[in-house]
Amino acid sequence: MGQIRTLTAAGVLVLFAAASAQAQAPARQAIKPVRVGLIAPLTGGSADFGNSVRLGAELAVKEINEAGGYLGRPFELVIRDDKAIPDEGRKAAENLVLEEKVDFTLGYCNTGVAMKSIEVFQKNKHLLMVPCSQGTAVTAMYPAAQSYIFRVAPKDLINAQFLVGEIVDRRQLRKVALFADTTGYGEGGVVDITAELANRGLKPLLVTRFPLGVTSLTEQMRVARDAGADALVVYTVGPEEAAAAKSRHELGWKVPFFAPWPLSFRSVFEQAGAEALEGTMMAQTIIHDTANERRASFLARYFQHSNEKRIGSLMAAAQTYDAMHLMLFAMFQAQGTGQGKIDGDTLKQALENKERTYRGVVTTYESPFSKDDHDAFSVNMIWLGAWKRGEVVFHYADDAKRSSVFRRKE
DSSP states (O other), X not given: OHHHHOOOHHHHHHHHHHHHHHTTOOHHHHTSOEEEEEEEOOSSTTHHHHHHHHHHHHHHHHHHHHTTTBTTBOEEEEEEEOTTOHHHHHHHHHIIIIXXXXXXXXXXXXXXXXXXXXXXXXXXXXXXXXXXXXXXXXXXXXXXXXXXXXXXXXXXXXHHHHHHIIIIIITOOOOEEEEEESSHHHHHHHHHHHHHHHTTTOOOSEEEEEOTTOOOOHHHHHHHHHTTOXXXXXXXXXXXXXXXXXXXXXXXXXXXXXXXXXXXXXXXXXXXXXXXXXXXXXXXXXXXXXXXXXXXXXXXXXXXXXXXXXXSOHHHHHHHHHHHHHHHHHHHHHHHTTOOOOSHHHHHHHHHTOOSOEEOSSOEESSOOBTTBOBXXXXXXXXXXXXXXXXXXXXXXXXXXXXXXXXXXX
């Protein structure tokens, strides 16, 4: 409870900025909310991390409003469920941008859904902050200098750099079996992992593709095992990560199992079980521990707000929370220049030239963006997580000892 009562550094800054700005705010602005679009998969197979996005956004908005909002204007979430379906994601984008005319939008967890929708934001100069989807193409579709798409999540290119570095450089494994689903996310993973292996003069021992909804990969893994694979990389979302983990366990194959962040989802644990997941490893930006005060405070407040016993995706929740506060910082910076507007060009300029450091939950954001770079993370900010006794923990003991120190963008 002491942690819950703690006012974080971010909260102090918000409170100070709001109080000073409110004295100057026109009365008409005090009753007009800042309308924030939120698009995420709230139902279907991706609902675990989609609802973590929603809960992280709700918590940030609750705290911002308690501290006075923006110039006395409360934040208001306008939420849409994309159901992890590309056409639904596009429909949600058009509704929020063209009909609801929200001030800016946070959204997208599934890369294929995001790629179907990005054009809507770019064409209308509407700022989209992506706190979840990691597909490299999401922020590469348009040159950063002209783009209105920003991201507070590690792109798969750096996930691939991290995972291949762990597999090949650190462990000296060379025969990598690559499993990936047939979505845009899986395709991006294949491209990025293959490129990183090629940088080391290697190529995948084999590449296996599978559709979403698959419940067993045992026979495909038997082929990989018999081919002599000494490392397994699985690029897919939660339910299919569970299927892969169960299949490996059923086969009795002890090969090291690596994956991007979906392996850490609550749904994977619920569907695969602790025994099948034991020792499997994944790339993470944040791991549940209380060594850092900001992280401990966030976790306490999140659980109080959500009433959950286990977070669907800690990364999705924390990155969304940080993304919302970064947007608030951008708005206050723009107000400080005398513009006071909340449009795509003003927010883009403020984010690319951020003046004040935000001490967030995932990391400390000094200069997360520039006119040439709209991704807030670099490869040095990734941790290797692992399932151990039913919990995601730091794989390396030395990392756990250093977890109280934030890794900042290079």
